[in-house]
Amino acid sequence: MPRCLTIAGSDSGGGAGIQADLKAFAAAGCHGMSAIVALTAQSTVGVTAMHEAPPAFVRAQIEAVFSDIGVDAAKTGMLFSHAIIETVADFLAAHPLPLVVDPVMIASSGARLLREDAVDTLVARIFPLATVITPNLYEAEALVGAPGASRRELAEGLVALGACAAIVTGGHGEDTVDWLFDGREHTAIPVERLAVAATHGAGCTHSATLCALLAHGWSLADAARGAALAATRAVRQGLVEIGAGDGPVDVLGIRDRAPSR
Secondary structure, three states: OEEEEEEEEEEEOOOHHHHHHHHHHHHHHHHHHHEEEEEEEEEEOOOOEEEEEOHHHHHHHHHHHHHHHHOOOOEOOEEEEHHHHHHHHHHHHHHHHHOOEEEOOOOOOEEEEEEEEEEEHHHHHHHHHOOHHHHHHOHHHOOOOOOOOOOOHHHHHHHOOOOOOOOOEEOOOOOOOEEEEEOOOEEEEEEOOOOOOOOOHHHHHHHHHHHHHHHHOOOHHHHHHHHHHHHHHHHHOOOOOOOOOOOOOOOOHHHHOOOOO
16 A cells, blocks of 8 residues: 655645545555645635644654655645745765655645745755656746746746646646646646636645655656646546535545445
8 A cells, every 4th residue: 555645734614635645546546645835715716824834843744654664656735834844855865765846835725825935945955855846837937937837847947946747737727738848848738728617725735636646656757647647637526516616626526436325
């Protein structure tokens, strides 16, 4: 049973963050574990409050699962602050493993999930440890400092920042493609864009599935294709009836799992 760890924030609405990651791990046949770096008071319409976990407690969570259960692959999501990033980077640098970095910066509702003074720390400390980073188009533009650049150019720019590989995901912009650059080869992965008002957690689901498939031993290119398919399926099955805003994706096919009487 592959073991996957998510180091990220909690979404009280259950749509994104570690809640989405754990569902994606399970859907991909992995045992999921979590180290919560921050709590968010969050719904489908926005984030109303955030509470950062003490860095020492974040490290304690990570150490607990590494020392007993073990970890085959990990992903990071919302890391929030300079102190949290330094703590996570120090531990992972001493315990190298396949690592997916989803550089979560701003929630779909507009709430900032990464402090502005922590962006440089994320790039300097976390990117070099990553097997692959998975920003969306807007995050990639902000990180590279190149608004309007093509996904190909952005992926190359992200690798130039220190990442081994980058996938600029295709959920935004005009072209519907996940663009993978592994430092040598470019791979365009077509994705289907669906007119479904339930995309909350799609990015988390993508990166968590990618992490799970790497834990299963898949190549990066195959894992990227599998993650794209899983995220698309999760949106297609999205729970549009949940909440007043954009509903959560459904990677587990929850409707089909309802017990019969």
